[in-house]
Amino acid sequence: MKVLVPVKRVVDYNVKVRVKPDQSGVELANVKMSMNPFDEIAVEEAVRLKEKGIATEVVVVSIGVQQSQETIRTALAMGADRGILVTTDVAVEPLGVAKLLAKIAAEEAPQLVILGKQAIDDDSNQTGQMLAALLGWAQGTFASKVEPSGDKVTVTREVDGGLETVSLKLPAVVTTDLRLNEPRYASLPNIMKAKSKPIATKTPDDYGIDVAPRLTTVKVAEPAKRSAGIKVKTVDELISNLKNAGVIA
Template sequence: MKVLVPIKRVVDYNVKVRVKSDGSGVDLGGVKMAMNPFDEIAVEAAIRLKEAGAATEVVVVSIGTAACQEVLRAGLALGADRAILVETNAELQSLHVAKLLKAVVDKEAPQLAILGKQAIDDDAGQTGQMLAALLGWGQATYAFKLAVAGDRIEVTREVDGGLETVSLPLPAVVTTDLRLNEPRYATLPNIMKAKKKPLETLPSTTLGVDLAPRLRTVKVSEPPVRKAGVVVPDVAALVDKLRNEAKVI
């Protein structure tokens, strides 16, 4: 079974992002970039399936500029077998990404696609569901646990009432939640081996996908500064503020 894992290059989660002075977007100048954390979980899930004998090949794919080779090499160092870069300078939205991934799936014919449930830059959480719809495949989102049994995959999801387990026929699309696993660290020997693993580059223009933007960013702004809390002397004062100032009771 071949597993395809899309990964995205985003601002490192430890970095405090800065908004451009004109409000047109986020300032990426000199900012450390890394693999989207939820995508790391997806890569780890695919590698564990391979180690368990359920998968035979793990292919990581990224969409963007040549700089995305950095995260693809990171995915190879974690244990993926091959990498594909769909190269484009266009500003991509979720539907663009899903359509480009569908073109890659049509080319590679994997039996399973595992994606992070969302990217930490836009928090859209849409690409996995859109990809499944375009492919006509079953989907299981926010996976807490997964296991392949024959030609089906069982996915346990966290829901409001507890845990829900669903069974899907392969091929299928799965999106990973935070608690699915803890990604491994790449060892130095594997980092060196990753430099020799195949990385294919596909110009997005060869995939026949219209990348014209459908959404326009009007303005990007920082969240308002949180006001300082107030210490109240007793319960009566607290109730008074909740009733008359916050108006929540």
């Protein structure tokens, strides 16, 4: 079984995001970047499937600027076999990403595509679903457990009411949730080995895909600051304050 894992380069989750002075977007200059946390979970799951002897090859793909190669190297250090980098300076939207991944999937012919349910920069939560629709494959989203067996994969999904288990016929698309696994730290020897693993470099034109943005960002602003709370001594005082604030009648 070949597994394809898309990964995205995003602002590190530990970094406090700052809005540009002209409010055109988020400040990315001199900001620490890393792999999207949900994609780390996807890579870890693919590597675990390989360690169990279920997956024979793990291929990582990233779409973005040239520096996204570092993100692929991180995945290779975790245990992936090779990478594909589709370079573009355009901020590719979910539909563009899904179209590119569909072309790559047609070339690579994986039996399973595992990707994060969403990226922490735009929170779109669209790419996996769009990819499954374009390919005409079954999909299991928000996975907390993935169990391939034969020509099927059983996916336990996290839904509002609890857990839902679905059986998908391969090939399939699976998007990962937080509780699927705990991603490993890449060891120094594996980081060194990753430097020699192959990464193919492509462009959107190689796949005949137009990734020009269809949406325009009008304005980006920080959330309004919350006013300070107050302390009350009695329940009557609390109720009085809530009535004055119009919270209760």
